[in-house]
Amino acid sequence: MKKTVLITGAAGFLGSHLCDKFMAEGYRVVGMDNLITGDLKNIEHLFEKEDFEFSHHDVTKFVHVPGQVDYILHFASPASPIDYLKIPIQTLKVGSLGTHNLLGLAKEKNARILIASTSEVYGDPLVHPQSEEYYGNVNTIGPRGVYDEAKRFQESITMAYHRFHGLETRIARIFNTYGPRMRLNDGRVIPAFIGQALRGEDLTVFGDGQQTRSFCYVDDQVDGLYKLLLSDYSLPVNIGNPDEITILEFAEEIIKLTETNQKVIFKELPKDDPLQRQPNIEKAKEILGWQPKVSRSEGMKTTFQYFKSLSKEELFKSEHKDFSKHNRS
Numbered sequence: 001m002k003k004t005v006l007i008t009g010a011a012g013f014l015g016s017h018l019c020d021k022f023m024a025e026g027y028r029v030v031g032m033d034n035l036i037t038g039d040l041k042n043i044e045h046l047f048e049k050e051d052f053e054f055s056h057h058d059v060t061k062f063v064h065v066p067g068q069v070d071y072i073l074h075f076a077s078p079a080s081p082i083d084y085l086k087i088p089i090q091t092l093k094v095g096s097l098g099t100h101n102l103l104g105l106a107k108e109k110n111a112r113i114l115i116a117s118t119s120e121v122y123g124d125p126l127v128h129p130q131s132e133e134y135y136g137n138v139n140t141i142g143p144r145g146v147y148d149e150a151k152r153f154q155e156s157i158t159m160a161y162h163r164f165h166g167l168e169t170r171i172a173r174i175f176n177t178y179g180p181r182m183r184l185n186d187g188r189v190i191p192a193f194i195g196q197a198l199r200g201e202d203l204t205v206f207g208d209g210q211q212t213r214s215f216c217y218v219d220d221q222v223d224g225l226y227k228l229l230l231s232d233y234s235l236p237v238n239i240g241n242p243d244e245i246t247i248l249e250f251a252e253e254i255i256k257l258t259e260t261n262q263k264v265i266f267k268e269l270p271k272d273d274p275l276q277r278q279p280n281i282e283k284a285k286e287i288l289g290w291q292p293k294v295s296r297s298e299g300m301k302t303t304f305q306y307f308k309s310l311s312k313e314e315l316f317k318s319e320h321k322d323f324s325k326h327n328r329s
Helices: 013-024 081-086 088-109 145-165 189-198 218-229 247-258 282-288 296-308 312-316
Strands: 004-008 028-033 052-056 071-074 112-118 169-174 203-206 212-214 237-239 244-246 264-267
Touching: 004 013, 004 088, 013 028, 013 218, 071 088, 071 218, 081 088, 081 145, 088 112, 088 145, 112 145, 112 218, 145 169, 169 218, 189 203, 189 247, 189 296, 203 247, 212 247, 218 237, 218 282, 237 282, 244 247, 247 264, 247 296
Parallel strands: 004 028, 004 071, 028 052, 071 112, 112 169, 169 237, 203 264
Antiparallel strands: 212 244
16 A cells, blocks of 8 residues: 655645656655645645545644554644744644644554654754754844744654654755745745846845755755655654855856846844854765755746746735734634
8 A cells, every 4th residue: 555644734845746756756655734824726736636635634633543654744734934933823733733633643554654853953053064953043032033942842742752652753944945835024034136137126035135045946855855854753853955155156146147237235134133044964975875966057047937926916015914814813
């Protein structure tokens, strides 16, 4: 019989690509999403597939999946500052209650679970590049704390289930990832820059633009996550591309890529915005035999073509999801 994998956050950017990967590898896939930030158009091409099933469900509520479940990938969470600043309580709940529910399901089903952690657990790092042994520099009560602490708690409870219950767990610390299906106006740097360029707007750089990021193309990211799930390693592993670039340099790359003549304008740096981001991926190389293959120039060409193919309506509309009903408890 085919093995079954449950993927939460399945209609999101990374979750949808993971659905594609596991379908291609011959698994039966159950995709779960409450569609707060996800979009069904990311997975609608899978609805006609016999081995794909979609469940519209909020994982902060009790999670039930009938039958055998072999693997769980927990990717349900807001992942952009625009989202988790608008729905801070839901962000904390999906990292805590949602993770607790899914760990309980994994225990019941005797399934292996991989949780999507983030480079944000390092906060504004005092160590560069960031290795898994670094404990971070995080402001627990700052505006970004709702996301950072949700993910740090997520790691803690996952390791508690591993140590106390002997549960098969995996923890991926994901660094900046990009590619097709990113939401155009979700506040992350790549869709923000490309959207501004396509609309003929000046590119907005926060601070002096000397803060750095390291961008990993989605195909590489998914390959690393797949290998981590099937590995025998239970401690956190950085999955990202160590090719570091300043935001100002990246803005200039976008202007060149899009063949536009926009200027760069500067605005005040948001509170607790990390000044450096670069993963140390020695563990991933050694344990998983993984490292990124897609260059930024190659990945950005594909990503730009995706955004360029969007309709004018999508290009010019603002992000207007109604989060009010999800932020009351």
